[in-house]
Ligand code: SF4
């Protein structure tokens with residue numbers, strides 16, 4: 001037997017020695033403990049009624065968008081679930097296993113997320129900062145040591161983390177410090193390029209100045225959502241309007257609306273989902289259905305008042321039709337049609353709605 005073959009046989013024998021009952025038991029127990037800790041933080045939300053809620057992920061969004069969110073304005077279309085789904089997959093299938101692979105001993109663990117909830121009080125009342133972190137590295141007692149903020153992105157890697165990602169992370173770092181004076185975790189922003197899954201990391205140590213800003217912003221948020229005045233539109237980035245579910249109502253689209261209040265459906269807008277319509281009707285007994293939505297969701301129209309279309313010529317008020325017109329076109333007055341005239345009906349105005 002030559003030396004090469006003898007060495008290979010020796011290595012194989014060593015490997016086989018490693019694959020035994022004791023090693024399996026040790027591995028299995030370690031894996032069980034790590035999985036239990038990994039999934040511990042994926043809590044369901046426990047709502048409490050202690051004042052307004054401020055979410056670290058939303059604190060710096062456009063003020064008006066937050067107002068619409070908090071006042072349950074009906075969303076004007078589906079959420080871009082694809083992006084959200086990719087983000088979750090990247091966390092669970094890449095980031096968590098990667099972090100876990102970095103931890104060689106049993107004094108540190110990866111927890112999928114940690115629920116944070118801290119009431120902030122001042123003379124104006126209480127606002128509760130609530131949120132769920134991205135994966136954290138914790139000690140054996142579950143105290144967070146490193147909090148990540150994972151972002152999937154298309155463009156090439158950045159040279160520095162974005163301000164709003166830093167602020168979001170600082171909100172968690174500050175909250176952990178206030179909740180437990182002995183816990184002083186640091187943060188890291190991880191950018192994962194969704195095209196090729198390359199990763200770039202930036203350490204973000206706790207910054208007491210930004211934490212103070214977070215607290216101010218949370219108080220401001222409480223005051224905005226507690227008011228019944230539509231606040232100004234002030235997105236920090238242009239893309240916020242592109243992905244905003246209230247852009248028609250707000251006035252950032254080609255539809256003829258602007259600065260509309262949070263209640264009611266926009267005439268002629270077809271993109272509301274069934275669940276958005278159902279929930280908005282259930283939350284506001286004074287809101288009526290537009291004929292466009294009654295036509296799309298006849299089962300909801302059975303239990304709601306439908307504001308009619310009107311004919312400018314014969315003054316007929318008409319709430320439902322056989323669907324003989326193309327979506328997006330205005331329907332024709334059936335009475336005038338019978339009399340030989342083609343007259344387009346006028347949709348309800350927003351105030352009638
Ligand atoms: S469309 Fe733009 S400005 Fe209007 S609420 Fe949404 S984010 Fe704010």
Ligand SMILES: [Zn+2]
Nearest residue numbers: 311314333336
């Ligand atoms: Zn008519």
